[in-house]
Amino acid sequence: MSGSEGRQAHVVLRGVTRFYDGAADTPRVHALGPLDLDLWRGQLFSVVGPSGCGKSTLLELIAGLSRATEGEIFFEGRSIKGQVPDGIGLVFQEDASLPWLTVWDNVAFGLRRRGAPAGEIRRRVDDALRLMGLRDFATAYPAQLSGGMRQRVCIARTLVLQPRLILLDEPFGALDQQTRLLMGDEVLRVWRETGATIFLITHAIDEATMLSDRVGVMSARPGRFLEVVETGWPRDRDSRIAGHGDFGKLTAHIWSLLREESLKALGYGPAFQ
Amino acid sequence: MVLRAAVLGGGVLLLEILCRLGVIPRFTMIPPSAMAVGLVALLRTGSLNRDLFATFTAVATAVGSSVVVGVLAGMVVHAVPRVRRVLDPLFATYYAIPIWAFYPLFIVLFGLNEIPKIVIAFLYSVVAVIVNTLNGLDRVPRVLLKMARAYRMGPLATGTTVVLPSAAPFIITGVKLAIAYSLIGVISSEFILASRGVGYRLSFAYLGFDNVTLYALILLLLVCVTTINQVVYAWEQTLLRRWGRR
Numbered sequence: 234m235s236g237s238e239g240r241q242a243h244v245v246l247r248g249v250t251r252f253y254d255g256a257a258d259t260p261r262v263h264a265l266g267p268l269d270l271d272l273w274r275g276q277l278f279s280v281v282g283p284s285g286c287g288k289s290t291l292l293e294l295i296a297g298l299s300r301a302t303e304g305e306i307f308f309e310g311r312s313i314k315g316q317v318p319d320g321i322g323l324v325f326q327e328d329a330s331l332p333w334l335t336v337w338d339n340v341a342f343g344l345r346r347r348g349a350p351a352g353e354i355r356r357r358v359d360d361a362l363r364l365m366g367l368r369d370f371a372t373a374y375p376a377q378l379s380g381g382m383r384q385r386v387c388i389a390r391t392l393v394l395q396p397r398l399i400l401l402d403e404p405f406g407a408l409d410q411q412t413r414l415l416m417g418d419e420v421l422r423v424w425r426e427t428g429a430t431i432f433l434i435t436h437a438i439d440e441a442t443m444l445s446d447r448v449g450v451m452s453a454r455p456g457r458f459l460e461v462v463e464t465g466w467p468r469d470r471d472s473r474i475a476g477h478g479d480f481g482k483l484t485a486h487i488w489s490l491l492r493e494e495s496l497k498a499l500g501y502g503p504a505f506q
Numbered sequence: 507m508v509l510r511a512a513v514l515g516g517g518v519l520l521l522e523i524l525c526r527l528g529v530i531p532r533f534t535m536i537p538p539s540a541m542a543v544g545l546v547a548l549l550r551t552g553s554l555n556r557d558l559f560a561t562f563t564a565v566a567t568a569v570g571s572s573v574v575v576g577v578l579a580g581m582v583v584h585a586v587p588r589v590r591r592v593l594d595p596l597f598a599t600y601y602a603i604p605i606w607a608f609y610p611l612f613i614v615l616f617g618l619n620e621i622p623k624i625v626i627a628f629l630y631s632v633v634a635v636i637v638n639t640l641n642g643l644d645r646v647p648r649v650l651l652k653m654a655r656a657y658r659m660g661p662l663a664t665g666t667t668v669v670l671p672s673a674a675p676f677i678i679t680g681v682k683l684a685i686a687y688s689l690i691g692v693i694s695s696e697f698i699l700a701s702r703g704v705g706y707r708l709s710f711a712y713l714g715f716d717n718v719t720l721y722a723l724i725l726l727l728l729v730c731v732t733t734i735n736q737v738v739y740a741w742e743q744t745l746l747r748r749w750g751r752r
Contacts, residue, residue: 317655328649440566
């Protein structure tokens, strides 16, 4: 599929809606949508929105971990129907490293599952560890690492499979601000080196603005895109882009879109606004 | 470790002195050094080999079967919440049941052989494994299950490569308990109705006022149980350290 200005759509969402069945005697919950979105190949797209607006639901739908109630999602032109397609890698907010495996074995996990030859596993795991700066920790267990390093292990485990689309679900949510900034730089570097499309869910407006080519701003539940903001950043960037003159304007604009929705999500009425 | 050895050594030394001074009559207890000498002598005769084989084969069979059945049953019960709701209260009160009361029934069912004591040991230990397996499965982080789905792993692969390893520290606790309960089950069964085994020899020595053999066998059991427990404990500690839980 191709889109505007000759850009190729990597993921396409059309009328995607998600309802959840309510508990006994309660109506079903309209969590998301309807949503339309074209995610361009090789772009870094972030989603910000108030708590409970369905950001993670959206990511799970794109990943194929859950099914849309209505509408369709296409990845590389093929419809995603409740199964994770080949070529998609996921990094979760929570620590998903396997504590009984060393860093090296954690990173090799997916390749071994695929039955890749030993030589190829060794080469690709070593490359992924180098890319994520984990070479010196190959024989360590996750419990011996900091939260940021464990998240890097999870990113390396995803990268080693060379996904064409990387879905990041608030991957830095549990990290301190300085580590978040540095991890953001890591993501940008990986993004440039791999050429993958990245779809990032975050609750941090500055993080979304800093990292992304486009930022999708979502409404309170049921989550819909209020606006997709183009940042216009050069591809070769890092966290120092926060010093750019437009950074503050973009962040302020996104917050102006989000503030009312966040108040709604918190249950405050119009009087407060 | 040093402190533990010092406490143990001090206790043994105190017992030795009290026995040697006659504060504890020899008729009641012999000194620990005499127990050790008695044990070495007993082992040298080779007369204990048949009993040791009978006891430890029964314990190993009971532990092995309770671990296999317990882990599988735990997985099945965990997978079917309705079954879990029915069985949970029964598991909680299980150890109030006097399993020993069923011994005559097992003899009628299985005959006067090794099987009744293995069944008793199995019944003593299997629920400990089930309960600990359930505890472990309850604590498998949901994100790991999501990760397994992201890797397109089926239920079997998820179970064997993600769920069971994640629950392993709890399952090992179940194994530890299974070893202890199986040993209790087998030895006590041999005490009452058996023609061989360490429990039978203990009972024989006790009834014959043969304190040297009695305490030599008690010492043997203590050494065996402590060694097995320490090995499993060390394994458990290694895993827990790796998991970051210690």
